[in-house]
Amino acid sequence: MAYAITRTCCNDASCVAVCPVNCIHPAPGEPDFGTTDMLYIDPAACIDCGACADACPVDAVFPVDRLAGPDTVFGDLNRDYYRDHPNDHAWGEPSFPRSLPNGLALGTPRIAIVGTGPSASYTAQSLLRTTSAEITMIDRLPVAGGLLRHGVAPDHQSTKRIAESFASVFHHPRLTVHLNVEVGRDLTHAELAAHHHAVVYAVGAAADRRLGLPGEDLPGSLPATTLVGWYNADPTVPADAVDLSAERVVVIGNGNVAVDVARILLLDPDRLAATDIADHALAALRASRVREVVLLARRGPEEAAWTRPEFLALRHLPGVELVVEDRPEVRAAIEAAAPGSKAALLAGLPLQPVDLGRPPRPGRRIVLRFHSTPTALTGEDRVTGVASGPESIAAGLVVRSIGYRGVPVPGLPFDEDAAAVPHRDGRVLDPATGRPLPGTYLVGWAKRGPSGGIGANRACAQETVDAFLDDAAAGLIPDPAGTGKDFARLVRSRRPDAVGLKELRAIDRTERALGEASGRPRVKFATVPALLAAARTRR
Numbered sequence: 011m012a013y014a015i016t017r018t019c020c021n022d023a024s025c026v027a028v029c030p031v032n033c034i035h036p037a038p039g040e041p042d043f044g045t046t047d048m049l050y051i052d053p054a055a056c057i058d059c060g061a062c063a064d065a066c067p068v069d070a071v072f073p074v075d076r077l078a079g080p081d082t083v084f085g086d087l088n089r090d091y092y093r094d095h096p097n098d099h100a101w102g103e104p105s106f107p108r109s110l111p112n113g114l115a116l117g118t119p120r121i122a123i124v125g126t127g128p129s130a131s132y133t134a135q136s137l138l139r140t141t142s143a144e145i146t147m148i149d150r151l152p153v154a155g156g157l158l159r160h161g162v163a164p165d166h167q168s169t170k171r172i173a174e175s176f177a178s179v180f181h182h183p184r185l186t187v188h189l190n191v192e193v194g195r196d197l198t199h200a201e202l203a204a205h206h207h208a209v210v211y212a213v214g215a216a217a218d219r220r221l222g223l224p225g226e227d228l229p230g231s232l233p234a235t236t237l238v239g240w241y242n243a244d245p246t247v248p249a250d251a252v253d254l255s256a257e258r259v260v261v262i263g264n265g266n267v268a269v270d271v272a273r274i275l276l277l278d279p280d281r282l283a284a285t286d287i288a289d290h291a292l293a294a295l296r297a298s299r300v301r302e303v304v305l306l307a308r309r310g311p312e313e314a315a316w317t318r319p320e321f322l323a324l325r326h327l328p329g330v331e332l333v334v335e336d337r338p339e340v341r342a343a344i345e346a347a348a349p350g351s352k353a354a355l356l357a358g359l360p361l362q363p364v365d366l367g368r369p370p371r372p373g374r375r376i377v378l379r380f381h382s383t384p385t386a387l388t389g390e391d392r393v394t395g396v397a398s399g400p401e402s403i404a405a406g407l408v409v410r411s412i413g414y415r416g417v418p419v420p421g422l423p424f425d426e427d428a429a430a431v432p433h434r435d436g437r438v439l440d441p442a443t444g445r446p447l448p449g450t451y452l453v454g455w456a457k458r459g460p461s462g463g464i465g466a467n468r469a470c471a472q473e474t475v476d477a478f479l480d481d482a483a484a485g486l487i488p489d490p491a492g493t494g495k496d497f498a499r500l501v502r503s504r505r506p507d508a509v510g511l512k513e514l515r516a517i518d519r520t521e522r523a524l525g526e527a528s529g530r531p532r533v534k535f536a537t538v539p540a541l542l543a544a545a546r547t548r549r
Contacts, residue, residue, distance in 0.1 A: 011075045012053035013062055014088040017319035018070040018168045019048035022132075022465030024175075025062035025071060031055055032099045034062060035091075039102060042095075044466050047317035050091035055099050067175040069168045080326040087318070090350060108479045109140040119482070120494055122146045122202045124193050125212030127156020128464045129454025131176040132471035133210055134185065140475070144184045144494060146206065150192035151245060152509045152541040153517055154180065157214065158464065159534075160244040163270040164287035165277060167531060172464055180511065186494075188501045189509035190542070196504045199421025199450075205497035207487050208449040208478055211422070211431070211438075215414040215460040221262065225387030226410075230256075230394075234267050234411035241274055241295075243288035243534035245541060252291075254298035256406020258370050260396050262384055263411035264307045265315035269324055271409055272303040276330045276374045286525065286532045302370035304377045304403060306396070311343050311353040311380050321355050324376065331375035336361040340380050366403040414460035422450070433457060436474030437481070448488050451478060513545035520544045 015025070015034075026037045026049070033055035036042035051062065053074065063071040074085040121137060123130045126149040137143045153159065155173065162169050179185060191197065202209045218233035220226060232252065239247035259275060261268045274282070279296045307314065311334075314321070325332055334340060334356055341361055347353035356378070364377055386397040387408055396403045418424040422431050423441045432439040436457055437446035453474045454467050462470070481487055492500075501508050509517075517535065521544070524533035535541045 011058055011073050012056035012088075013051050013058065013060065013071050014053070014074045014077065014085045015049050015051055015062075015066075016070050016072060016077070016081050016084040017048075017323055018068045018166065019319065020068045020070070020169065020172055020465035021046075021049060021463055022067065022172070022468040023049065024065045024067055024468075025049065028061040028065045030059060030061065031057055032101055033057075035095070035097050038469055039105070044462060044469065048319055050088045052092045052097065052099070053085075053089050054092070067172040069171060080322065083322060084319075094350060108476050119143045119207040119487070120146065120205070120490065121478075122148060122206040122209045123212055124148050124202070124209065125156055125214065125454070125456075126154035126187070126189070127212060127214065127454065128158050128172070128176075129214075129456075129467035129471055130156065130210075130212035131179055132468045133212060133453050133475060134179045135176065136471055136475045138179065138182050138184060141479075142184075145182075145186070146494070146497065147185065147187045148191050148193060148197075148202075149187070149189045150195075152190040152513075152538055152545060153245075153535075154187065154189060154514060156212075160239055160242045162242075162464075163238075163274060164241060164282060164285035165274070167285060169464070170286075170531075180514070185511070186498070187509070187511050187514060188498075188505075189514060190538070191501060191505050191508050194420030197501070199419070201500065203449060203490070205490050205492035205494070205500070206449075207482075207490060208451060210451045210453055210474060210478075211419055211456050212453045213417075213419060213456045215416045215429075215455040217415040217417045217429075218410065219413045219415050221384065221410055221412065223384060223386050225389060225393065228387055228389050229253075229392040230389070230406055231387055231408045231410070234261075234263070234271055234409050235414070237271055237409055238267065241287055241291035243286075243291075243536040245536060245538045249288075249290035249536065252294065253407065254294050254300050257299050258302045258304065258366075258403075258405045259300055259407045259409065260304045260306055260403055260405040261409045261411055262306045262396075263315065263413075264305045264378070265411060265413070266317055266320045268305055268409075268411035269316050269320050271411060272305055272376050273324060273327060275300050275303050276376065277327060278329060284530055286530060286534055288534060288536050290536060300407075301372075301374050302377065303375075304366060304379055304405070306382050306384060306398070306403075307378070307380045308383045309380070311340060311356050311378075312347065312351055314352040314355075314380075316352075318352075318355065321352075325359070327376075329374055331360075331373060333360045333362045333364070333375060333377055335364045335377055335379045337381060343380075367401070368404065414455070416456060416459070419456070422447075430459060431456065436470075436477045446481075446486075448486060449481075507542060509542070509545050516547045517541055517544045520547050 438450040521532040
């Protein structure tokens with residue numbers, strides 16, 4: 011019986027590397043790699059060896075005959091992919107890990123990585139495996155993980171298991187971490203460069219995109235980044251940042267983050283109680299009055315931004331009705347939808363006229379409204395609704411989920427129009443000359459923009475590492491003036507409360523112990539003081 015890849019696929023292609031018959035596609039180097047919602051196993055070529063399941067960092071691969079409930083559809087999705095994308099499974103040219111050639115003047119290179127999320131971890135993993143480099147990871151928060159800790163929805167615990175594949179990074183003898191240290195506040199880029207051969211920025215795209223509409227700054231209007239950080243115990247988001255006293259919430263946007271928000275707001279809190287959701291969020295959701303979430307999309311169902319696996323999960327929420335607002339153009343798009351298209355996913359869902367100007371009816375439901383462009387957020391002292399053409403949607407909470415934007419990195423050039431640091435293949439460019447700044451690189455969303463999931467960072471990181479290796483081989487990496495010990499002293503002088511590996515492990519142990527006592531994977535500390543107190547815990 012063949013294997014199939016299911017909803018939690020992270021796209022990092024660990025499974026591709028171990029498949030003995032090359033039956034998993036799209037693979038790295040193929041045109042569609044990094045653009046499909048997930049990877050797919052060809053049932054006609056699979057030899058049922060299980061190597062892919064063993065290698066998968068997020069437990070997304072199962073024998074087709076063991077798929078049950080809503081996951082049974084993934085057997086068909088894997089098979090149908092090869093109906094539409096024939097593949098001869100011929101092996102391409104072999105590729106081998108890059109490494110630093112012998113005899114370079116670098117000796118043991120020191121590389122600073124700013125950030126500790128997936129892109130930073132993939133970068134450190136590659137460098138530690140293929141070079142003798144000493145790695146310094148720096149993060150503004152007192153705890154590592156980035157969006158893996160503060161962005162992945164708490165009911166997606168299998169996705170978070172990818173952190174286990176990074177465990178060896180954070181136990182490596184050539185790794186040092188300095189957490190609770192912010193570049194631009196505590197240290198400058200020039201100081202990082204003065205103590206390291208190279209600096210790699212893995213800082214993501216930290217700002218949310220704005221609507222530019224009247225009323226956007228009223229209380230009750232939030233970016234999705236705030237709500238996601240709130241339920242994930244991001245210490246920069248206060249516990250009282252989200253008010254769930256409204257019966258209807260409008261989420262502007264219909265990408266995966268919007269789907270996450272809708273699902274978490276309506277999911278039975280008892281199911282969330284077994285996850286690592288923030289305690290304050292769980293308490294608020296237990297007392298929540300929210301009964302209806304409207305996903306508002308400017309375009310039609312054929313252009314929905316969600317991925318197929320995430321939407322399929324939305325169709326199977328216990329006790330939550332999922333309906334599509336009935337409009338002629340929406341009905342026509344669904345009826346004409348090609349197999350496998352975004353619009354085809356809506357086939358079989360109730361098409362209903364919905365009066366969003368009145369309070370929601372009893373029960374919990376998600377309403378998909380297409381072809382609806384918001385023109386203003388209404389209300390005097392706080393949000394009371396969303397104007398969309400001649401119509402108005404009554405709502406006490408509006409969440410904008412229309413994407414993320416890069417923010418300036420202190421000490422680096424920044425293109426305000428593109429909201430990005432200019433670069434080529436991960437090398438930061440001097441806008442005045444168009445040439446790379448020596449020893450300065452980008453990875454992850456800071457490099458390619460806010461696109462691609464966790465696994466996409468693996469290939470992205472390798473491209474940046476290859477750029478560094480090419481530059482090192484070409485003699486383009488300058489020697490730093492300061493040593494690693496000099497840098498450690500500088501950090502201690504600027505941030506006496508910086509968190510190192512020993513303290514990071516103390517936080518992890520304490521959170522896991524609290525979780526074990528309450529039947530949860532961990533109980534997260536949700537404030538900087540609480541994290542620093544846990545860092546000092548001795549066990």
